[in-house]
Amino acid sequence: MQREAPVGPNLLATARDALLQEILPKLSGTDAFTARMIANAMAIAAREAVQDDDWVAAARTTMQRLTGATAAPDRALSAAIRTGAYDPGSKHHTEVAALLRDAARRRCAISVPRVLGKA
């Protein structure tokens, strides 16, 4: 047994198309602005629904190894960055830079893929 198709991402994409192609042309001013915001929110939610979350756990493992903090490694990493522990020339500078870039890429892929050259 399984969920009835179409599932979330397909429904969101189909509903978004209906909003943009059938409803938006009939709107103007504040209503058109709101409709565009709704379409944007649906697109973000659809992308989030299909993204593989493995990178979050992998980033956590890396941060734990770098900081030695098991409970809140992102907080420990932030604090260490603030004190200059990963400044240019330091042992782990390049690794932390790559970690931050990778996280930013995954976050942009959901929130604003245009930044990554994707529609």
Added chain:
Amino acid sequence: MDEARRAKLKDWLRGATGAADLELGAMALLSGGAIQQNWALDVTLAGREEAWVLRTDNAATLAVSLPRTGEFALLRAAFAAGVTVPTPLYLCEDSGVLGAPFFIMRRVQGIAAGHRVVKSETLCGGRDAAVQALGRELARIHRITPPRADLAFLGAPPADACLAFVAEQRAALDRQALPRPVLEWGLRHLERTAPPPLPPVLNHNDFRTGNLMLAEAGVTAVLDWEFAAWGEPHADLGWFCAKCWRFGSAYEAGGIGAREAFYAGYAAEAGHAVDAARVTWWELAAHIRWAVIAIDQAARHLSGKETSLELALTGHIVPELEWEILNMTGVPHAA
């Protein structure tokens, strides 16, 4: 606005103007922002039709924004310094009239909306003429320097505006729910590369496309003075040029025109060149400041106290700002 308030307002305006025959015409809410309300106000005064704007506080005012009384003092100071602002007319500090202090200024015509301004080839006589004029406006603002008895509410200027910025943003991050490693990365870069302090000037602190009203003939108003503070002149130059305020346009000065033309306009009015390296420093600062504000706005939505699609989506601007912060701190694209 109900009839009782309209009557109170008319009485107050008659007193303020000294015109016993003043009549109140149409009133329309122009914008009901999170912080304040703006009403278009048509008035008949000594037989003349006057077009005014009434600006007042919303009930829930952001702690970081100045009250309307301070904004009125800033408008007067800017007007006296030759900055193109709506002429400030009357201030009412008595909350008994409308429920909160308010002030009256002349209504100006033009376009401010960012997505429209950056598409225009003709506003202010064309793109480069527009940013030159805006550069001159900004230089006039920066002629206002402390100490000023009329602007005492701004407090003392920071000894070092760059390091004060870093400290303020870190304090703001410490008040937020989640750690933000990329913003910390950007702040640490700013701390390591901070230039030495300059003599303080008045910063508008929100001088960007969207808050600047333009018409075909020229700049008609520098709006929204509620974040003004003493600081470093390049902070405003960086906020205006930052990529996050170009509304998707390729033009580096506010999405409107060429950076060189903006700097040239500023330098001509200021009498000294723009320090481009300092502007770069403040452009990174701008991305961090906007990210911290966006996180706070999303938090207002998430708290359940102010459910809003616009606030919710503002949170999703943060990843793009982080991406730019990494670009500006030299982090390569390859993972």
